[in-house]
Amino acid sequence: MSILVNKDTKLIIQGLGSTGQFHTEKAIAYGTNMVGAVHPSKAGKTHVFEGETDHSGVPDRPDTYRVELPIFASVAEAVAETGANASVLYVPPPFAADAIMEAAASEIALAVTITEGIPVADMVRAKRYLDDKKTRLVGPNCPGVITPKQCKIGIMPGYIHQPGKIGVISRSGTLTYEAVHQLTQLGLGQTTAVGIGGDPVNGTNFVDVLRMFSDDPETEGVIMIGEIGGTAEEEAAAFVAEEMDKPVAGFIAGTTAPPGKRMGHAGAIVSGGKGTAEAKIAAMTEAGIVVAPTPTDMGNAMVEAMG
Amino acid sequence: MKIHEYQAKQLMAARGIAVPQGRVATTVDEAVAAVEPIVTETGNPVVVVKAQIHAGGRGKGRFTEYPDVGGVMVVTDGIEGGVSATEQAVSGLAEKMLGSTLVTMQTGDEGRTVNTLYVEQGIDIDRELYLSILLDRTEGRNVVMASTEGGMEIEKVAEETPEKILREVIDPAIGLADFQVNALVRGLDLNGDAAKNFVQFVKALADAAVAWDSDLVEINPLVVTTDGAVMALDGKMGFDDNALFRHPEIAAMRDPREEDPAELEAKDAGLSYINLDGTIGCLVNGAGLAMATMDTIKHVGGEPANFLDVGGGADEEQVAKAFRIITSDPKVKGIFVNIFGGIMRCDTIAIGIVAAVKEVGLEVPLVVRLEGTNVEEGKRIITESDVDVIAADDMKDGAAKIVALAG
Secondary structure: OOOOOOOOOOEEEEEOHHHHHHHHHHHHOOOOEEEEEEEEEOOOOEEEEEEOOOOOOOOOOOEEEEEEEEEOOHHHHHHHHHHOEEEEEOOHHHHHHHHHOOOOOOOOEEEEEEEOOOOOHHHHHHHHHOOOOOOOOOOOOEEEEEEEEOOEEEOOHHOOOEEEEEEEEEEHHHHHHHHHHHHHHHOOOOOEEOOOOOOOOOOOOOOHHHHHHHHOOOOOOEEEEEOOOOHHHHHHHHHHHOOOOEEEEEEEEOOOOOOOOOOOOOOOOOOEEEHHHHHHHHHHHHOOOOEEHHHHHHHHHHHHHHH | OOOOHHHHHHHHHHOOOOOOOEEEEOOOHHHHHOOOOOOOHHHOOOOOEEEEOOOOOOOOOOEOOOOOOEEEEOOOOHHHHHHHHHHHHHHHHHHHHHHOOOOOOOOOOOEEOOEEEEEEEEEOOOEEEEEEEEEEEOOOOEEEEEEEEEEOHHHHHHOHHHOOOOEEEEEEEOOHHHHHHHHHHHOOOHHHHHHHHHHHHHHHHHHHHHOOOEEEEEEEEEEEEEOOEEEEEEEOEEEEEHHHHHHHHHOOOOOHHHHOOOOOOOOHHHOOOEEEEOOOEEEOOHHHHHHHHHHHHHOOOOOEOOEEOOOOOOOOOHHHHHHHHOOOOOOOOEEEEEEEEOOOOOHHHHHHHHHHHHHHHOOOOOEEEEEEEEEHHHHHHHHHHHOEEEEEOHHHHHHHHHHHHHH
């Protein structure tokens, strides 16, 4: 098993610009089942993707692929025509929140938003819109979601992943790759790796994903990677202490970050004494999470947590 | 993005939010010229001269050059001596404040040079309240925070007397509702004209916060005057950088003198860079990894000189630019390049670094850790160049190596 995405995921893309095309190519090469694209001005046409198969992805495929991706005017139309159950968004920041709402209006199960730089006020409105919709938003400003050798949605390098038993949740892209790489080297592998994103307002939080991993029989342990800003890690720690039976390891980035400065991610800021790495590490340790002192130690922290 | 108090008050005034009368001055003459019209219009002989810097604690702050002068000076000479006495006093203050260095608890010991003054009317204060609008990240919505404890640091109030902080979460589909405003009025114990004026103030401010795409509006203190007026005596605002594209009038308020020149240069090149106090320069891809690299340097006994995220899609030119920004920092005694290639390919990083070293030279040790996409090609490019590089196995190994080499 896995969470959020698997071999049955049928994916559409919103935002088929150069970045979207580049990553669609990689996703198809990995074996992700891409079924359509949304682009009003190109509706009715197709976009052809062809190239060499990425054999680190879905097994037992020919060495080359050719996919003629149909383009639709709207998400609703794409879902109706293809039966898609997930969308990935590479829509530019000024239009991204609207695209999220359009995805939600179609009641598609999952909308993974890669876009970085969406105005916070737009996300506040979009999140409100999602309140009574079935769609789960992951991101924005995230690397995406991958279940190794089944489905890759997003911008992560596929080949570092390996099917296994650890769930990964992270606010940071490159730190996710560090954790995944170490888990692969240790032979633990991953069930699913979820990037929840570095923005202050996002669709899916640590607690949401922890709950899913907790319910997933194949996931035997979880690594959660947080960073300064907000209190999501503290809330996650409380959940782990109260409701989680599986071992959890973690890391928090930003111990040395000066207060009041935004550290790259829009959400990574210590303000008014809130959101410090120290407070998060303390809450996690208190909850029984093994917190790695450096990212290089994340894999070993997982091993330690599993006893 | 931050702006000055006077700019915040201009924005508020433009939306009908009550602020005191004031005028901006960048010279002594302008400061003096501000006095007469303010006194005439308000009928109050008292004026206040306020230093404009992007840091709080100005009232208690002191000028390095003139330890008896603070960042906010109340001039009462006019009560007995009339406008000319006020002008004379303002002239003396402006002379000292302009071009001098103001040190507050938020500026660090080096302080900030004051280039602009704001001359404002005196206010007969009855009560000082606190009011702010900011994002509640757990709710994913804006929240209005108010308190009777105006003029104090709100963090301190939150810690010592949390019951004195009122909170109303704003539904983005509705806006700040009347019943919420009424709850604030009751909680702040406002009556009569003051209550009426507060309602108008807070509603206008809540609308404005959304209209401006501000990530923080803090009015501390919000004053109630002896005749029941409610106005912003101070105004601190921050804006969502990601939304500035739709607010050119706010973007134009940026004061580059308040920002680190290297940080501005990096921003122009599409890089995310923050200058710090240590000696180890860092060049990293990804914000989380860049923070974690700083932490790891500290963990092995060093101090990072900067945060630098070249991002996921940087080209060779941006990498070279990033490298030049780090090498031009005189504090830097060693450089650690830490890359986990995802979209960012290791060979791109390698080409950029080799090009930058060839162009600007390398006078400090350089440790490079490459992992991920095209790692072999990246390592080959560096090995085959004549750049003097120490390779690292992983992040912690790299941090330990550069800290040992840089002493």
